[in-house]
Amino acid sequence: MADINLLSKLGALEQFPKDHMVFFQDDPGDRMYIVLKGEFGVYINSFTDFPIRIAGVGEGSFFGEMSVIDEWPRSATIVSETDGGTALVIRKNHFGELLDKDPEIAANIMETLRNRALYTAERVRAAGKPVPDLPTYLKKANASETKTRVNYLKMLARRVREMNSHLVAASGTPSPPPAAPAQAEAQPGVFVKLLPQGYEPLNLDDANDNTAMLRQVRLACPYCATDVEAFAPQFSALSQEKVLLDGRVIYKNFDILRYTNIVCPHCNYADTYQEFGKRGTVGGQLHSGGSPFRNAEQFSGYAQSHNHTADEAALSYYLHLHCLSLTNSDPLPYAKAWVRLHWIYGDCGRETFAKQAAANARHYYAQYLQANESVLAGEDKMRLWGILGELSAVLEDYQTAASYFRQNIEISRDIRNDLLDEYIQRCQEVEGMKQ
Numbered sequence: 001m002a003d004i005n006l007l008s009k010l011g012a013l014e015q016f017p018k019d020h021m022v023f024f025q026d027d028p029g030d031r032m033y034i035v036l037k038g039e040f041g042v043y044i045n046s047f048t049d050f051p052i053r054i055a056g057v058g059e060g061s062f063f064g065e066m067s068v069i070d071e072w073p074r075s076a077t078i079v080s081e082t083d084g085g086t087a088l089v090i091r092k093n094h095f096g097e098l099l100d101k102d103p104e105i106a107a108n109i110m111e112t113l114r115n116r117a118l119y120t121a122e123r124v125r126a127a128g129k130p131v132p133d134l135p136t137y138l139k140k141a142n143a144s145e146t147k148t149r150v151n152y153l154k155m156l157a158r159r160v161r162e163m164n165s166h167l168v169a170a171s172g173t174p175s176p177p178p179a180a181p182a183q184a185e186a187q188p189g190v191f192v193k194l195l196p197q198g199y200e201p202l203n204l205d206d207a208n209d210n211t212a213m214l215r216q217v218r219l220a221c222p223y224c225a226t227d228v229e230a231f232a233p234q235f236s237a238l239s240q241e242k243v244l245l246d247g248r249v250i251y252k253n254f255d256i257l258r259y260t261n262i263v264c265p266h267c268n269y270a271d272t273y274q275e276f277g278k279r280g281t282v283g284g285q286l287h288s289g290g291s292p293f294r295n296a297e298q299f300s301g302y303a304q305s306h307n308h309t310a311d312e313a314a315l316s317y318y319l320h321l322h323c324l325s326l327t328n329s330d331p332l333p334y335a336k337a338w339v340r341l342h343w344i345y346g347d348c349g350r351e352t353f354a355k356q357a358a359a360n361a362r363h364y365y366a367q368y369l370q371a372n373e374s375v376l377a378g379e380d381k382m383r384l385w386g387i388l389g390e391l392s393a394v395l396e397d398y399q400t401a402a403s404y405f406r407q408n409i410e411i412s413r414d415i416r417n418d419l420l421d422e423y424i425q426r427c428q429e430v431e432g433m434k435q
Contacts, residue, residue, distance in 0.1 A: 010097055010098050011088045011089050011094060013087075014088075016040075018083045019234050019235060020080040021078070022079065023064070023077070023078055024274060025043075025076050026073045027074045028067070029067025029072075029074050030067070030091060031064060031089050031092060032062060032063070032068045032095065033063050033064050033078075033089055034061075034088040034090065034105070035058060035060065035061050035062065037059060037085060038058075038081070038083075038086060040078050040079065040080055041055075041056055041078070041081045042056065042063070042076045042078060043076060043077040043078075043235065048247035048248065048336055049260075050247070051077060051233075052243060053240070057078075063078055064078070066157060068090075068092050068095050069095075069109075069157045070154065070157040079236065081235075099153075110141060113159075113160060114141070117134055117138075117159040117163060126413075138159065141156075191294055192295050192322060194295045194297055195314075195315070195318060199353070202310040202311050202348040202350070203311070206307050206308060206310075208254065208255075208307075209306075210254060210306050210307060212234075212237055213233065213237050213253075214231040214233060215232055215233075215234040216229060216230070216231055217232050217262075217273070217277075220277065223264065223267050223269035224264060226266045226267075228262065228276075228303060229304075230273070230276075230301075231259065232273040233273070238254060238256070246391065247383065247386070257344055258310070260272055260313075260317075261273070261316040261317065261319075262276040262303075263299070265303055268291055268300055270323050293322060295318075299319060301316070310348055313344060314344055317337050317341050317344075330368075331364040332365075334360075335364035335365040335367075338361035339357070339365075339387070345357055355394060361387075361391055362391040362392065365387055365388055368384075369381075381411065385408050386408055389401045389402075389405045389408070389430070393430050398433040401430040402427055405427035405430065406427055408427075409423045409424055
């Protein structure tokens with residue numbers, strides 16, 4: 001690696017405390033990071049937004065380069081996992097100069113992209129779709145060729161995206177299940193009733209001491225612009241036990257379902273901890289009639305507590321759904337909220353409400369799949385089919401569940417072989433149930 005003094009002229013050294021989010025998955029990206037000290041975790045979100053650690057990036061490695069090259073959103077969340085983690089931050093406008101001044105980095109980035117393009121092309125062929133070989137000029141592209149280096153990187157990045165698109169097209173998609181009737185969306189007003197008719201207290205407390213599992217955050221509410229202090233999960237402190245086929249991540253001695261949302265105590269705007277501080281302004285100044293997010297249950301958040309009850313969590317999800325109905329038309333956040341309510345009700349033994357929530361979750365996930373199937377990567381489609389298959393089984397729609405699992409069997413042969421046996425077993429189970 002080139003001398004740090006030389007590279008520091010192109011970028012800036014930045015230190016990160018432990019558990020600091022460098023950037024979130026799907027954020028826009030205009031800079032890359034060269035790790036000088038410490039360890040950074042790479043996390044991806046399932047369709048339920050729970051973080052899964054897939055890799056670590058240590059000294060001498062880099063991250064964030066793809067978004068700088070091809071201007072696509074970030075593909076993962078990066079978290080500093082050690083105190084004093086240090087990285088050299090290179091902005092997009094200095095990227096070309098970095099490649100000129102550090103040929104080793106240029107060669108590493110080029111080789112990484114070339115390997116991704118070749119590997120993905122092989123997966124496309126294995127899925128039964130012929131694709132042309134990587135052009136010879138890209139196979140032999142040399143990082144020392146200054147004038148064409150950036151163009152080569154862009155072409156390689158474009159090739160990776162193109163192969164991903166081919167993989168999606170080759171994998172096919174099942175017909176979405178019949179849509180469940182969407183719950184009537186709440187309208188703006190004062191004291192909206194959030195809880196469904198017949199709701200009874202869940203009376204399930206979190207008996208664990210979660211002090212070590214949480215970090216205190218201070219965020220500006222995107223609706224009323226006041227500061228909100230809350231607690232969010234501390235990624236590096238969580239010990240993952242398993243990931244279920246419906247996307248639920250189980251952590252040892254910690255129920256993340258209780259700590260997914262942040263609720264503004266001033267206006268009652270509710271959103272997930274990943275999105276609360278990222279929405280921008282969703283409402284501007286409060287109108288004279290007060291916040292439209294008020295509710296008949298008088299729920300106003302739980303920012304000062306380390307321990308949340310199941311009832312508080314459920315109320316926060318209903319409040320989040322109410323806020324979405326006034327600010328957002330994307331089906332995916334609706335699906336995520338409903339599937340979490342399905343899990344909470346299931347944990348509490350409320351089968352009727354669990355099925356109602358599952359029906360709504362399936363409805364919105366199917367909407368999302370139908371609108372985005374042409375752009376979803378193969379692994380994303382696989383995770384989504386798994387969720388839809390499990391929700392269909394809960395609703396005793398075993399034929400639809402089996403169709404999703406059959407699709408997953410085909411795609412997991414090439415993408416996620418570790419889940420192949422589980423999908424085969426699950427497909428056999430629901431096939432037996434539908435007879």
